Every structure is written in structure tokens, then in C-alpha cells.
Amino acid sequence: MIADEEYGDTNDFAAVSAQDPTLAHLLRAEFRRQSTSLQLMAGENFASSAVMEALGSVLMNKYAEGRPGRRLHGGCEIVDEIELLAEQRATEVFGAEHANVQPYSGTSSVYAAYFSVLKPGDAVLAMSPAQGGHYTHGYSETIASRWFDFIEYGVNGDTGILDYDQIRDLARDKRPRAILCGANAYPRTIDYALFRQIAEEVHAYLIVDACPTAGLIAGGVVPNPVPYSDIVCVVTHKTLRGPRGGILLGRSYLADRLDDAVYPFSQGGPHMHSIAAKATALAEAATPQFAAYAFQTVANAQHLAAALINEGILLATGGTDTHQVIIDVTSLGISGLEARARCARSEIVLDACHLPHAPQRSIDAGTGIRLGTAAVTTQGMLEPQMENIASFIARALRDAEGRDTESLTNAVRSLVSQF
Ligand SMILES: Cc1ncc(COP(=O)(O)O)c(C=O)c1O
Structure with a gap:
């Protein structure tokens, strides 16, 4: 591990250092990792100092079970105002x-969405986790799949785009109580109007899981699912650039059911420090500067996708409409985990993932890598840097033996150090 003296002017974590040098050392190490390596994790971002200040505030000492104005805990006058402001x-x-x-999280918000309108055993039509x-959305090892009967839809095997004909046919055939749209690894916009039509035809609730794209929706750069849906789940920590946590949005006729499904059905006391930080992030997200950021995040992803294609790299769906770019590494003869490891050697940080319709043999180690431009765009990177990043990734993926690692790592560090 790197000695603390080598960290230079990073956060010094003075109070932690005074009583817990071991932890302080690890905090500095993580600070350094985040600020010197190339952060291409699709679900991560760099929150502002204002968000982090609210998150680390006295509000974390406060208990406030229930809803503003209707709590048994005392001393909630101020946190009531904070929660109402965030709402x-x-x-x-x-x-x-x-x-x-x-x-507390995206997962909690998706489960609360289910609990608000479904009974155990109800059918839900959702995108296959595979x-x-x-x-x-129905993976067998989750509480959701134990409680509800998931019917899976997927993407077209040739284009990688959602198979709307299959979705309509399944809805007509199975008559689910709810249709869920939204994905974890899908770089294209979703036709919410069409989902609404299908849901209305079969009298199903439409729940949208818009966790990954919340900030892009707020910034107006991808379509907003809210007008089309009964319930929308978002997280504040990905493209929205806030604290880790979720938000449930819904029609007013569902308000009480949504609130009850969160507390007391599935959560305890709300994390008021996190709610305050959500309020800060939402205020930031309402500014023209944030809209410009969201626009640039997508422009960067599209530029990165085009530059990767120029490098001869194969992309799922052939491009992107969002912040995500998904690379198919099967043509390079390696797994997703091997691809991730080759990038990590040179401090390029991204996820391995599974591609739809991938050969079964690669299922454990993944068949692709997923990257996102939300964090590097926060750092100020623009189209020219996306060209650099595409070339770094192509070099890393093709370097089986790691012969290029030293010079590539220097190039990555040099790029990141400018931001
Ligand atoms: C589509 C989608 N839903 C839900 C979640 C869960 O969010 P969390 O990790 O905050 O529970 C994620 C996170 O990756 C996601 O991509």
C-alpha cells in the first residue's frame, strides 16, 4: 500500500486520523484511487461538496420515523421542513x-413500488435480468421473485433493441398486473408511450425503473417517463450526482399506498442526512448548468461509442442514446472479467457485464464490459478526451500479455491529472 506521505494535498480526514489512523489511511487510499484512475463505472459519479456536506451533517443523528407532520418521534420540526423541501x-x-x-436505495424504491400495488403471487412483466x-426485476435469488410471478421480456437478437412486439404479445397473453420497464445495462432510450399503450390495453400498472438515467431525465436530454407511468423509481447517486439513495415518484391517487409501502412496510427511520443531500442534489439538477452537464454526458458517450467503433471495437446495439456504452468482447475471444482486468491493469475502472444472447459458456465471467461517461463529464472531460479514452480501451483490450501496461498507465494518469 502507498504510504500516507505520498498522498500530497488530498482530503486529510483529520478527525478520523486522530482517533483511527488505520481507517484514515484507507480513506486516503480510496480518495487517491478515485482521483487518479479513470472512472468509467456506469453507475458512479462525483457528488458536489455541497451534497457531501449535507450528507455528513448533524442530520444523521436524527430519528424521524413516519411522514412529515405525522411522526411519533419528537424534535422533528426542522427535519419535517427538510423532507418537504426534498419532496x-x-x-x-x-x-x-x-x-x-x-x-434508502434504488432496490428499496423498486421493491416499495411493487409492494404498493401488487399482492403476493401477482404477475409482473419485466425485462429479463439476463x-x-x-x-x-425478477432474478431468482431476490425477495421480488419469491413474492411475485415474473414474466420476462428481452431484446431483439439481431439489433439488441427492446423487442416491443414480444412485450405486447406477452402482455396480451399473460395479462400481468404490472409491467415494469427500465434496465440496468441498456444504452438506448425506451419508448415509454408504447409501454403505456400496452399497459392500458391489458389494464396493468406501468412501473418505470429509471434509476440509471435519473440525471439525464432531470437534465432533459432523454425522455421523461413520468407522464406515461403510474410509478417511477429513480436513484440520486448515478447520473443525478447526489448521495446514494432512491426516490419514488407517482400519481397522486397512489400517494398513500406508495408512502405506506416505504414506511412501515419495508423501511424504518428515514436517513435524514441523505434526504437533505437529495434536496441539495435536486436543487443542483434544476439548474441550466446541470442540463448542460446532462447533455454533455450523452454527447460524450456518443462520441466515445463512435471512437470505439473506429478502433474496431464491437458495441451492443451499435451505439448509445444515454451515458452507457456496452462493449461486446466475445469477438476478442475474452470474457468480460478478463476485459475488465486488462483495463484495470492501467487504472481504467469499469464493469464486466452479461450481453443478451451471449453464448452460455461465458455466463460466469460475463461477455461484455459496460462503461459510462457521467463521472468523467463531471470532471470536465469533453469529446477530445473521449478519443483518448477509446484508444486507451482498445489498447488495453488487445494487450493480452500486458506488455503495454506501463506506458498505457502513464498515459491514463496523465489524462486524468489534467481534470
Ligand atoms: C435499473 C436499476 N434499478 C435498481 C438499481 C438498484 O440501485 P441500488 O444499488 O441503489 O439499490 C440499479 C443499480 O444499479 C439499477 O441499475
């Missing part, structure tokens, strides 16, 4: 009738 900002940013800002859906 109001969430409804304004997303144009929603109702918001609940208490979910084709890009999130594990909360």
Missing part, C-alpha cells in the same frame, strides 16, 4: 404529482 424539489424536477424521498434488466 417538493423532486416533484418539480421530474414533473411528478407525488414524491417519496425516503427509499438481457439487461436489474436483479430487482
